[in-house]
Amino acid sequence: MLGAMPVRIHFTTEDMARTRFAESPRPFLELNIALRQLQERSHPTRFETWRRESLRRLSPKVQQLFDLIPSTGWSVGFLGYPAEDIGEALDQIRAMPAAHVRKDVEVWADRNRQRLVPAWTRSLGSDKGLLLELTDVAAHVHQRVIAPYQAGLDALSAADHALRRRQVAHGGLHALLSGLDPRHIKWKPPVLELTMASGADDDIHLSGRGLLLIPSVFGVASPVLGVSAEPQPYLTYPVRRDDTDLVLPPTETARTLSTVPDSLTTLLGHTRAIVLWTVAHHPGCTTTELAHHAGISPASASQHATVLRTAGLTSTVRNQNTAIHTTTSLGSSLLNTTA
Structure with a gap:
């Protein structure tokens, strides 16, 4: 349920100078968002056919990822990397130090105190084989859930990128920030207000790092914010083709997510x-x-x-x-x- 209070991101002049937008969705981050959509029943016109076809192709082991990335609430930090390449993201997880994994799992379990955290997740930081198995499951899910539709997703991303370039050309960064997602993201210089699905209420200072703006096809419900991401915090926004629609029409998404016959x-x-x-x-x-x-x-x-x-x-x-x-x-x- 959307919260009434926003998250407020405070921009300095240096933050504005370092803010940039990605040309396309980050594949592993998009997979994270797609996994949430797979567990939902919302937006049936947009996603229902894709959900049905994707779930039919998936191994039962996908439940491991569902445990770590629930439909709502926090997901484990290392499963939200904004790497530009899916292979790079998977390799980062495979090579992740055990101490890093343990810390991410502990933070995740603490944030999800009101949920029943599966016992098997406590072994992720000490069992390298389990981490490698989880990474293989993520690769399998990407192959079945994202890859079949990559050509259409690329086309949507290219159209959105062209729109954002026009916004910057005609109105600068102010126009870009104002037009990201008027339903959930409001630009009130020098503050960007976000209505998050979690209902979070917080003040965030970028400390001169700026913000990486990442388009998303699956993230239509609310933005995803990665405050501690390196080398730069990121924020997702929904793709669209032009300024006439607040969001891409559901039928357009459904058509893009039609599978190989x-x-x-x-x-x-x-x-x-x-x-x-x-x-x-x-x-x-x-x-x-x-x-x-x-x-x-x-x-x-x-x-x-x-x-x-x-x-x-x-x-x-x-x-x-x-x-x-x-x-x-x-x-x-x-x-x-x-x-």
Whole structure:
């Protein structure tokens, strides 16, 4: 339930100079927000089909993440990294010192005193194998919940980025801050007021660090604030295409979160179907770009691209040492038929 009192972020001149906006959602942070949406029943037009399809594809082990990232309330700190790359975020968690994990879990358990904290979570700081298993579950969930829709999510992010650039060009940072999310974020210079889902009431001073503004497709209900994030605090805001709507229309989100056709997945396998789908939506992409958009490693992207090329569904040309992928007429026909 939305609280009546806001969180107030106080800006200095130095904070204003260092505030910037990200070009696209941070993948692991977006996964954190998406996991909350999976446990909700709100916004049915926007998310219900995606929820149903995603939950059907997930391993029962996803409950571990649900325990640590509930639909409301605090989530464990190390599961909210705003890293630019999903692989980077997963590697950071795998390499995290045990003392850091223990501290984050203790803080999380203290903040959730009114909830029943699962006993298994107390072992995260001392059992490296359990932490690695949890990271593998996070990778699995990203592959099933985010990666199938990456092309559409990228398109929404690009449209939002263009909007924010126009706001800055025409009205400076004041226009950008005023237009982030008028429902939950209000700019009253030099203070940014946030209405949080937790109902938190607090005064935050950025101390010259500024703020990283991060767009989110899944974070439509309320902003997410990372005060202690390094090297810079962050704040999420919902993506939208233009100034005429306060938020992206629900049908637009639902259309973006339509999955790769089941018939194509049955024919090619889940990951390979995503790779073919991604190449079709990003013609001329490099192997590195293909891996990024599909949410897989470059080695996996190269392997699947080779299989698809051998089958005549994609073609690959080389520009110096870079492989560039496009679909063939046969690949396009297959996509059109299964769709």
